[in-house]
Amino acid sequence: MAAGVNEIGDNSFDAEVLKADKPVLVDFWAPWCGPCRAIAPMVEELAGTFGTQIKFAKCNVDENPATPGKYGIRAIPTLILFKGGNVVEQITGMVAKSKLEAALNKLLS
Amino acid sequence: MSKLDFDLVIIGGGPAGLAAGLYAARAKLNAILIEKMVPGGQILVTDWIENYPGFPEGISGADLVLKMTDQVRKFGLPIEGHEVLNVDFNQPIKKLQLNDKDLYAKSVIIATGASPRKLRIPGEDIFYGKGVSTCATCDGPFYKDGVVAAVGGGDTAVQESIFLTKFARKVYLIHRRDRLRAEAILQERALSNGKIEMLWDSVLKRIDGLTNVERISVENLKTGVTKNLKVDACFIWVGILPNTGFLKDAVALDQSGFVIVDSNMKTSAPGVFAAGDVRNTPLRQIVTAVGDAAIAAVSAEHYIEAVSR
Numbered sequence: 001m002a003a004g005v006n007e008i009g010d011n012s013f014d015a016e017v018l019k020a021d022k023p024v025l026v027d028f029w030a031p032w033c034g035p036c037r038a039i040a041p042m043v044e045e046l047a048g049t050f051g052t053q054i055k056f057a058k059c060n061v062d063e064n065p066a067t068p069g070k071y072g073i074r075a076i077p078t079l080i081l082f083k084g085g086n087v088v089e090q091i092t093g094m095v096a097k098s099k100l101e102a103a104l105n106k107l108l109s
Numbered sequence: 110m111s112k113l114d115f116d117l118v119i120i121g122g123g124p125a126g127l128a129a130g131l132y133a134a135r136a137k138l139n140a141i142l143i144e145k146m147v148p149g150g151q152i153l154v155t156d157w158i159e160n161y162p163g164f165p166e167g168i169s170g171a172d173l174v175l176k177m178t179d180q181v182r183k184f185g186l187p188i189e190g191h192e193v194l195n196v197d198f199n200q201p202i203k204k205l206q207l208n209d210k211d212l213y214a215k216s217v218i219i220a221t222g223a224s225p226r227k228l229r230i231p232g233e234d235i236f237y238g239k240g241v242s243t244c245a246t247c248d249g250p251f252y253k254d255g256v257v258a259a260v261g262g263g264d265t266a267v268q269e270s271i272f273l274t275k276f277a278r279k280v281y282l283i284h285r286r287d288r289l290r291a292e293a294i295l296q297e298r299a300l301s302n303g304k305i306e307m308l309w310d311s312v313l314k315r316i317d318g319l320t321n322v323e324r325i326s327v328e329n330l331k332t333g334v335t336k337n338l339k340v341d342a343c344f345i346w347v348g349i350l351p352n353t354g355f356l357k358d359a360v361a362l363d364q365s366g367f368v369i370v371d372s373n374m375k376t377s378a379p380g381v382f383a384a385g386d387v388r389n390t391p392l393r394q395i396v397t398a399v400g401d402a403a404i405a406a407v408s409a410e411h412y413i414e415a416v417s418r
Contacts, residue, residue, distance in 0.1 A: 005390065017209050030250065032156075032246060032250060033246060033247045034149070034152075034153040034154055034155070034156075034169065034171030034174075034246055034247070035149070035153050035154060035171075035244065035247055036247070037171045037172070038146075038147045038148070038149045038153050038171060038175075039146075039147055041147070042147055042190075045274070062250075071318065072239070072321070074236040074239055074240060074248065074251050074321060074342070075239075075242055075244075075247060075248045075251070076247055076248070077247070078238075081326075089121050092237075092238035093238065093247075094146045094147070094153075095146070096146050096190065096192060097146075097190040098190070098191075098192070098208055098209065
């Protein structure tokens with residue numbers, strides 16, 4: 001499967017994230033959020049690097065209120081790293097590429 | 110002095126860094142821009158910009174910075190993601206210690222900007238991202254029909270409070286004085302907005318809640334009375350601190366930590382320039398940052414020419 005960042009939502013969250021056969025990064029974002037738009041290219045870039053081992057997904061919190069509510073998200077951008085359906089790490093706000101890379105490497109270890 | 114990577118390194122990718130990069134690239138300098146996060150800086154969290162000339166309808170901070178980044182890239186300036194940890198400006202070739210390597214350059218432009226200042230009150234850190242925020246455009250929409258508090262009295266606090274009224278049913282604007290500092294047009298809009306309740310002469314003392322922000326304590330400095338208010342979120346805009354920690358004492362800073370420059374944007378270290386919010390300036394706006402940056406880039410170009418002869 002081609003590496004990339006796939007749009008997921010409330011309906012597909014269970015199958016795409018919680019029951020995924022790989023660790024998953026979910027980027028919770030919205031079109032009105034400037035920092036979300038700013039980090040999107042970085043997340044895409046990392047999807048290119050890590051895409052074979054980690055699944056990258058993004059969830060529009062405007063269109064999908066249930067999932068961010070479930071994870072207590074009150075600020076975006078929020079990136080959540082899942083492994084086996086569990087939250088491994090939750091990163092809120094702008095993040096440096098090096099820090100996110102480190103978190104992804106840790107997710108794989 | 111054998112190693113040299115670039116003629117010019119620009120540190121910081123906000124409007125000042127991007128504008129310096131534009132001028133450097135068009136001057137065909139061997140330059141690079143390094144940014145620890147992603148290009149944008151503080152304007153990424155600005156919902157709407159009405160005082161940058163050329164955009165009569167206004168423009169969102171994110172759109173403006175994406176345009177600036179595109180413009181810089183069009184002229185071929187490399188932009189890389191690194192954090193500067195330490196600098197050595199004592200030699201003709203300046204050394205920058207990054208998180209992942211060292212860089213050597215003839216000249217440096219410091220455009221690292223500033224970050225929101227904290228109040229240092231109980232609850233501020235533990236509820237960050239759980240109701241405490243400095244970004245209305247990121248987090249405001251989570252409080253549809255909610256009650257939120259905002260702290261501050263400058264342009265940012267007033268403008269962003271007005272933005273919050275698009276979502277919240279009530280915004281308490283807490284200000285420690287009896288009048289606002291913001292631009293007159295912003296003051297007018299805030300004071301005539303039925304959703305904004307001014308809490309004059311007041312300071313935020315603490316933020317409480319279980320897992321999220323639920324209430325705040327606000328003290329009126331004139332009466333000494335502290336009252337508790339139920340709020341869903343608390344936005345804090347009480348000024349900025351310069352991002353100069355990595356500089357240690359490599360260049361002269363003023364009492365508040367801002368980089369001291371002359372009218373050519375020269376710092377106390379030869380070949381090192383500063384532009385934008387990070388410098389000692391009477392006004393911190395996008396329009397002043399990009400003006401500084403053009404001067405800094407041209408000064409750097411002259412410096413590089415002189416030392417390369």
